[in-house]
Amino acid sequence: MENSSRVYLYDTTLRDGAQTQGVDFSAADKAKIARELDALGIDYIEGGWPGANPTDDTFFADPPKMTRSRLTAFGMTRRAGRSAANDPGLNALLAHPSLGAVTMVGKSWDFQVTVALGVELDENLRMIGESVAHLKPRVPEVMYDAEHFFDGYKRNPEYALKALRAAYDNGARWMVLCDTNGGSLPEDITRIVGEVVAAGIPGSHLGIHCHNDSENAVANSLAAVRAGVRQVQGTINGLGERCGNANLISIIPNLMLKMGFETNIAAADLKNLVRVSRALDEVLDRTPNRSQPYVGRSAFAHKGGLHVSAVAKDPSCYEHIDPALVGNARQIVVSDQAGRSNMVARMTDLGIEMEAVSRESLVRVVEQMQVSFDPREVTDLVDLVKRLEHEGYAYDTATASFELLVRRALGQVKRYFTLDRYRVIDERRRNAIGQWVTLSEATIKVEVGGSEYMEVGEGDGPVHAFDTALRKVLTGAYPQLAALELADYRVRIVESTAGTGARTRVTIESTDGKGNRWTTVGVHTNVLEASLEALQDSIAYMLYRFGEG
């Protein structure tokens, strides 16, 4: 007896997700992501298409060891006019004995069969049936991926069902219904899945594969499960061609926390969702989407003053789930819009009373910064943050710079060092054998612990040269700075219309090699000055927050 509330999860980040514009996984990237998915408890991990490209061959030649998942290979049904046994594509799928399952894509839309493939309709059905029959005894599980199923069914339901039946009758474990073009709406999915089940293909053998072209991929996937389907395909963070695939990171908690379904993931392990989502962003070197449902850093952020005071009274007032269930956390946002109650909440997190920060102390701190307003006009912390955000600072992300601002006003942050003057020279010229060489050299004057130091450093580019020189000075007094690494360095123009002469904001994310990460910000009309401000804040924050030695 099957457990009718058990839904099987199938991840195709490494195959369909790899189709995304700008994405190019290496075999090592794929192995890293597969290990995350295995640890999470995804049932099937589609690793790629053996024989289609060198990366996928490398990946399948030495696949990561799976503990909870079935590693799955993707391929195509046999070609027209060829026997399944002699099809090189099918044989490539059989070359990897460690596979847990094989998925073969085939056509179910008559128009596609005749126009895109140029194949007789009956031959296409034989291609499906014979391919499944050939693989069935040779691999643990065979699936049929019914490309364009919904578009095909809308035009010719009879033929689309015949294609499914060719796979089902030959023993395919799953028939996967694909909304390949992503244009279907939930009512289409509900109706068509219902008709497929009524036609005799049980939901326990049906999968759903949606794309997000109408912004309904998650809803369509859930609608299919409601209609009886028991395998859901998707990708981490909805990665995928065009508008993306269905986002498993949203589907999983919707199924488990809201709809009462079970998966291979224990409820307690849902807290790994944030980690898995971030792991993909790391591999792709992408900035995580702050507003991503469930796992985004803003997903449980409260900014509006009205909301914030209500959340303080009872979180369920403004949160659809407890953020801890998916590994996320509540966030109170510092911003102009927020008003005083948010700022109070943020300060409470820092353990600081608003009243402790005097106007005079803020004026003193701002006098050290290079801002375009008169520091003496500042009335209080809310007013100051508003003014600095107007200058281009963004404390929503650069929480370390915000904390430094407040703690400097309170006199809690030492002046670890003071940068005096500097000169950075970037030069390109030909070397003795006629090759172009570019080198940056920074000369800086810095005061540390009452003594003045001049130092020079070289590097790739002005910021790097400056960083080299500064660390030469500082690691004497603060040896732990040797472990400081800049994990990300982003530059953007704050007023986008004025080009390189406009004001730029530099955001630096730093790590200390011990798992700590912090973000700092600098703003200036000069991109180098902005970089140096963010860099100096990063160093100061590391020394303040994680101790001087």
Place this chain on the structure above:
Amino acid sequence: MENSSRVYLYDTTLRDGAQTQGVDFSAADKAKIARELDALGIDYIEGGWPGANPTDDTFFADPPKMTRSRLTAFGMTRRAGRSAANDPGLNALLAHPSLGAVTMVGKSWDFQVTVALGVELDENLRMIGESVAHLKPRVPEVMYDAEHFFDGYKRNPEYALKALRAAYDNGARWMVLCDTNGGSLPEDITRIVGEVVAAGIPGSHLGIHCHNDSENAVANSLAAVRAGVRQVQGTINGLGERCGNANLISIIPNLMLKMGFETNIAAADLKNLVRVSRALDEVLDRTPNRSQPYVGRSAFAHKGGLHVSAVAKDPSCYEHIDPALVGNARQIVVSDQAGRSNMVARMTDLGIEMEAVSRESLVRVVEQMQVSFDPREVTDLVDLVKRLEHEGYAYDTATASFELLVRRALGQVKRYFTLDRYRVIDERRRNAIGQWVTLSEATIKVEVGGSEYMEVGEGDGPVHAFDTALRKVLTGAYPQLAALELADYRVRIVESTAGTGARTRVTIESTDGKGNRWTTVGVHTNVLEASLEALQDSIAYMLYRFGEG
């Protein structure tokens, strides 16, 4: 007799969207967006909350003139224990005679009434009814925004309905059902809207307001319309607190192109959707989301080789709608993953045969670039693009740099200028009155039309100084370069773990003040070199593509 297929659109980008982390509209920003929405044909534009903050007061004091939309103000029902006539909040809403409608938020969830507001349940109903009754004769339309309606209805349907009825019985034109916490699923919406209609509040007087916390905001909005609701609220691009509001840019084409509903937007005007979407990104200085349904630059991009050859045969094979309907366009992507057939398609767009580009010509072009592989190893264009993407180049976006690469191989692009050596000095020191000043100065040697020029320029930061010097040289020969503007300048580290010493990619978006935009890319371990490569490509592309004089 009402037209039952007419759906009213209500945009709240300027009010609820303004709650988004990192968003801070000025009154001028608001006016600009409102004009776009009015031109599109949105029925109601919620401009903000008069009396809540200085920006909204400025906006409503001198609102943009509406031609097709009703400018709407947001506010709150009267406070407890006060008469509607003497409530300062309500009076603030009446202070603006040009308003087309007023929306008042109130509570419908008993728990919120007693816990968040601390008000008697009956008094809350009187607050709703009396506020509507007071405003009804004084403004053209009154709406009741039923905050937390779905969460409230799930716990206490009777009370939630009473709140709606208090508004309806007193003449509110619309009762807006809000899924404030964004956690509802489509089946919840379908069931509850059905019950509300069955309880006697007609769908022609009901609105829906969804948030995207379960990634179902669009589906939930559509489900509500299916269940009878005839007003849909949302924001441009789904802007909004936490995970965003329902995205009108997806909802509108779903309603009109797929579900057969009518709005105030003519079918032919749907092609403005891309423009409206981009207009908001411009105001927010955000990079448009490439994978946004309908309007993203990748929404109709084809990368997988299999797809591309099918699209060439018949676009409906892989496109859910004709991209031109919403003002978008098909895109064939150049990338490693794509294989040969995509490259062929992209080259066809450029009007160039693959075979025309010889191996030798590619080697010659690459010898001019600073790459880490041996140019002589390059076998063909597909191989070269793959190698360059491995270096960090990203031609998915930088299509101008890709075109230059190919046309340079074909000898179609003149050497407009050749940069020889340069030296850039950034210096910070105190001026005569003790203030810090930072200045960058670039000295460059450039060959133009057989003559060598040395020039010096200063600017804010090294790239700006360099740009100044280079343009001083070039505008003599190419005066049209005076119109070149850098619209965006983005920097990112390609290998994120190695900090400022890692390889950096610089992407520059340029405009010529005549509506043309193009994107170029540079990659180098030195951020300045990468910037200069992208900058030189930008200049060369402008001269090649838009003429030399």
